[in-house]
Amino acid sequence: MSFASDVKEEIGKQYDKGRHCQIAQLAVIFALTGHIKRDFKNENYIEMRTENLTVAKKSYMLLKCMFDISPEVMIRTHNLMARSKNYFICIKDSENVLEVLRTIKLLSDEDTWGDFNAVNQLIIRNTCCKRAFLRGAFMVAGSVTNPQKGYHLEIAVTSVSLAQQLKEAMSCFEIDAKIVERKKYQVVYIKEGAQIVDFLNVIGAHKALMEFENVRIVKEVRNFVNRQVNCETANISKIVNTAARQIEDIKYIQCNRGFSALTDGLKEIAELRLEYPDSSLQELGKMLDRPISKSGVNHRLKKLSNIANEIRQEKENMNL
Known part of the structure; x- marks a missing residue:
């Protein structure tokens, strides 16, 4: 039935x-x-x-x-x-x-x-x-x-x-x-x-109610788990893409200017990012001689990206 x-x-x-x-x-x-x-x-x-x-x-x-x-x-x-x-x-x-x-x-x-x-x-x-x-x-x-x-x-x-x-x-x-x-x-x-x-x-209809509710709970839990997995997957993709861009910028600096012009703090984080491409910002911060927070690491990496963009801009201006 x-x-x-x-x-x-x-x-x-x-x-x-x-x-x-x-x-x-x-x-x-x-x-x-x-x-x-x-x-x-x-x-x-x-x-x-x-x-x-x-x-x-x-x-x-x-x-x-x-x-x-x-x-x-x-x-x-x-x-x-x-x-x-x-x-x-x-x-x-x-x-x-x-x-x-x-x-x-x-x-x-x-x-x-x-x-x-x-x-x-x-x-x-x-x-x-x-x-x-x-x-x-x-x-x-x-x-x-x-x-x-x-x-x-x-x-x-x-x-x-x-x-x-x-x-x-x-x-x-x-x-x-x-x-x-x-x-x-x-x-x-x-x-x-x-x-x-x-x-x-x-x-x-209490028997039918229990059957309906059991199915509904299972579906809601499954949907919640799927949303969590999708969210985690999206976050991981975002982290991987961000790390790839950071490494690309650091290598660009290394090839076109070298690390000698960088401050000690920027040089240290640049070398760590190249050595540990899969590490999180928090993990990188703990590896420094003087550990800093996740936001501190992010601030330094943004500075490196800005430097890479400045070098790119200089090269474009020279080619004009």
């Missing part, structure tokens, strides 16, 4: 003890999978359709536990070769239909219809109910990339108002989700690793 399937299976096994949380989860599952249809007697019945077995099981269990009803379950495939199956959860008893619709506030006591494109705000006003709401939404319409490949979690819905509800519910847990339109869908998404971890924690 994919990482996303593992997450859905994990949260599908959770059971909300509070009826208010069960209502929140059922309401969002219905918003994403449910329809009101009419039978041959022209009576309303509820049909919830999904391709996800976990969602089908959760829908059935919620209806069974909350209303003590046993919905009809049908499984259909388009053809014998089709791997995917469609699961239909149907409630046909008129009294049960009314009870369910009133419980999830799609039908008022005065028989006026609510908004089928969103979940009634009263249902998700509590923090615990927001968790159940997000859990149900992800179970039906969510996906998350395997952390080995990248960081991306999303819930794709067709309703603008439901997408906004999801975004606002996430923000209550300090999760900064974004919304983007993709064809007919409003996609609520998170791309930051730490925020995905927070979301998995909110919906109670």
